[in-house]
Amino acid sequence: MAEFNIQSDSVDVAKIMEQIRQRIREKRGEDYTEQQIRELATVKLEKSLDPQQVRSDLVEHYRQLEPPGKLEPIQHEVPLPAPEAVAFDRDTIYVSSRGSMGKLIRLIRKILNPILMLFFNPDRMVSALMRQAEINAANLQILQRQTDLVKQINTQFERAGRKFAAREELDALNYEVLNNLVVEMTRLAVDMKNHRVLVESVAGRLDFGERRTRALESVLQSRSPASVEGDAAAASPARPKRRRRRPRRRPEAAIRGTGVDPVPSSETSDQKETTKSQPATESSVPSADKQVAEPEPSKTGIVESPASSVTQPSVQHRVPSTSLKESPDEIAPPVTPTMNTAVENEPHIQTTTPDSVSPVETVVPPFPKTDTDSDKQ
């Protein structure tokens, strides 16, 4: 018989499928699968929550609580109407329901009763039946009471069921509230970190301002007597001229080349890491660096003050990273154009700014996007 050997020169389905799967693998590359992303998101959430002393598995724990099953009302059948109680006496066994004929039949039965008593004693049987009728009546009453009781219990049960259902709805709301709380707490934790950075930057700026003020004051104080002395020196040639000190030039490349960490010690380790990993951030503010690196004191002719050589704390920009491997601790807000403009408009006193002083830039971090945000989406 013929083999299934249809082979086209150019088409081999198995090979094509292998190529397709290879292409998919290549396209996927370093991307994460959805499962990995979920795992990473969980890790990040825990990192955000742990510092706030919140149980990171709270939501999960709450989710794992088995919801109680619905409380179904007891389905009981409506009892059939109770049989009518039958009065039983000694004459009942002789009664006939055939109208006038029945009276005759009853009479005959009465007459034949002695004959019947030759075979057995009907009185005892009648007594037993009378007793049974009484028992039946009592049972009927008990049954009726029990039926009423079941009805009452069922009513109570239905009422409890409604309460229970309401409670279940409340539980769902509680869960939602709890979940929202945890989300908000995560967001606040990240927000607080950013605010901490902001406060540090403002503090640094304030410190710089104060030092600059002191430097200006000292310059002004030293300028008045110096000018007087300068006039006097011009009058007396015997006194040697004071040599003007040339300001050092420290280009940016030189600073980097020396391996000196430009970040002041007051910065947190997180900021240092961010600074190291974000070299482009420094280049994003070239105007300020350029102003610092290449001062032109000759234009002003003002002598450098010792106070102005104090190293000022510089606040580095924190650029948010899109990498999924980074924790929220590493997420930093981008530089907002508004604040950059404010920095550029900052009245730098270039004549007195030493090379080691860098302008302070403050940024208001945008609202960080946390994992819980993405989860909510």
Next chain:
Amino acid sequence: MRLAVVVQRYGADLNGGAELHARYVAEHLARHAEIEVLTTCATDYITWRNELPDGLDRVHGIPVRRFPVSRERDADDFARRSTQVFDEPHSIAAELAWLRSEGPTSPRLISYLRQHGDEYDYCIFFSYRYYHAYHGIRATGQRAVLVPTAERDPALGLRIFGSSFRGVRAVMYNSFEERALINAVSNNGNVPGVVVGIGSEVPLNPEPQRFRQTTGIDGPVLIYVGRIDENKGCGELFHYFQRYARLSPQLTLVLIGNPVMSIPAHPQIQHLGYVSDQEKFDAMAAADLLVMPSYYESLSMVTLEAWALGRPVMVNGRCDVLCGQCIRSNAGLYYENYEEFAETLQIIMANANLRSALGSNGRTYFDMHYTWPVIEQKYLDMFERLTLEDKARQTEPLPNWIHRHRTTLPPGRQEVDRLPGGPTTLVSYDGGTEPRADNS
């Protein structure tokens, strides 16, 4: 030669897979033998309600003898018994009760076969899983030829059907994967069997332009033909296509067939409903690609028709039969997840040469194995072989009452799960070994 075709339903307007298969086989074998169809009065496979008169009838010139169904299917009872035999340890008695519950229960049909079975040379039973096939095979064991139309579903794991597969004179399989499944579950390797499948009558000159004019679709077309059902994988198809449609706004998914699930309202999905054969073939000829998302198929006639029209196909790779057909024919690609769906679809739609080559391979494959002369000859060859063998096969008797009621059988689903899977790649008609390909 006198043949009886025994099938659960029969009619010109019935489009169920096995029923249509039976009608096509009966009509084509009528050119070579005297055919009589034995079936029930039911037309609905859910209820098996008697809707056609019993007695003799004639459909497309073929005599049809109908027998009433003694009881309709009780859906609750059937569901309960299905759970019992598919998911729980059970007994042979439970399987027999499940079979009665499934129907179509027609004792008169079985009685007729018992009394008049000898009047036919062979009785060709379709669909192993129904009442008529199980009891009919037991009534006409020596003359029974089975067309199982088996899929990888839990019913295949029921013990009672093992005797059916072993007790017939021959088995006409639809695919190599089906044969491998049945061999594995029933150990019927000594029963003569051949992979036949079914032919299709495809018009030589379909008019794709007529379809485009009627529907106004100009761009590339992906087409699905068949019942629009969750069980056919249509839900997954809709999900995948809607994702892919954002990448390819010109592509249109055309659906042909009766829906039993909701179709998403999407501008790139067009449902044409049930159409005539001519319209169907026009649409298929106009399409760039046929998609077959079904997880379970014993043989997809639509796929074969697409190949007959020279159109490539894209199938669900989790269906062993479809995947194996694509590999054997080199005429279609397959997918197992969205990424593969998107990538495969993109490659096929972007590469006209690939489409042409796949379609050409498909047409060759169809011409070689699935044209009606080939199918008819395979049946005739098998009958001739059986005549020469003249080997009476004894039907296995049922165990006694006590053994029938012992709960010793494993769940049917468990039995099927342990069967080997994957497409069969290296195959031949001579019944040699068939190593299975690793589909991973």
